[in-house]
Amino acid sequence: MDIRNKQIFTLLVGIVLFSACYYDKKDQIYPQVTMTTCDTTNITYGVTVTNILTANCTSCHGTTTANLSGGGILLNSYAAVKPYVTNGKLINSILQNGQASAMPKNGTKLDVCTINKMVLWVNKGALNN
Ligand code: HEC
Incomplete structure (x- = not known):
């Protein structure tokens, strides 16, 4: 091997060795994203919807509050909620x-x-x- 080929050979060996030692940390390449899952199975009026309305709406749209702070609108029973489903106002x-x-x-x-x-x-x- 002449001196030039030796240099190229050394360089190639160097590259191979260097890349062989290159070490990827999985956690750094694929950071763990904490996904909050939304459980949309078994959605019912009796549990899911009632809980949501009680937690967020009936403070104004409940029996004792509707006329004072809920614009006279009751959302405390299926029969009361249904018209607002039908006219689209509930979701909108x-x-x-x-x-x-x-x-x-x-x-x-x-x-x-x-x-x-x-x-x-x-x-x-x-x-x-
Ligand atoms: C702080 C009191 C308050 C809370 C909490 C509240 N509302 Fe209301 N809501 C009102 C008032 C007052 C009106 C009537 C005046 C108006 O339309 O803004 C009303 C009107 C509505 C209407 C009729 C809207 C329309 O355009 O005709 C719907 C439907 C409704 N509320 C649904 C809800 C739902 C669903 C929640 C819970 C996610 C909720 N409200 C929480 C006070 C409240």
Whole structure:
């Protein structure tokens, strides 16, 4: 081997050795994203929807509050909620899309998972289940 070939050979060996030692840390390449899962199985009026309305809406739309702070609108039973499903106001209000008054009034918009559950319940026929 002449001197030039020796240099090239050394360089190639160097590259091979260097890349062989290169070490990827899995956690750095694929950082673990903490996904909060949205459980949209078994959505029912009796549990899912009632819980959402109780937590976010009946403070104004309940029996004792509707006339004082809920614009006279009750959302405390299936029969009371159903007309607002039919006229689209229930979903439009929580989507805050300008098609109904934005709800919860003066409050923070419901999180995406909660909104999805309500939309799914309506899309599956708004059953009294
Ligand atoms: C702080 C009190 C308050 C809370 C909490 C609240 N609302 Fe209301 N809501 C009102 C008032 C007052 C009205 C009537 C005046 C208006 O439309 O803004 C109303 C109106 C509505 C209407 C009729 C909207 C329209 O455009 O005709 C719907 C539907 C409704 N609310 C759904 C909800 C839902 C669903 C929640 C919970 C996610 C909720 N509201 C939470 C006070 C509240």
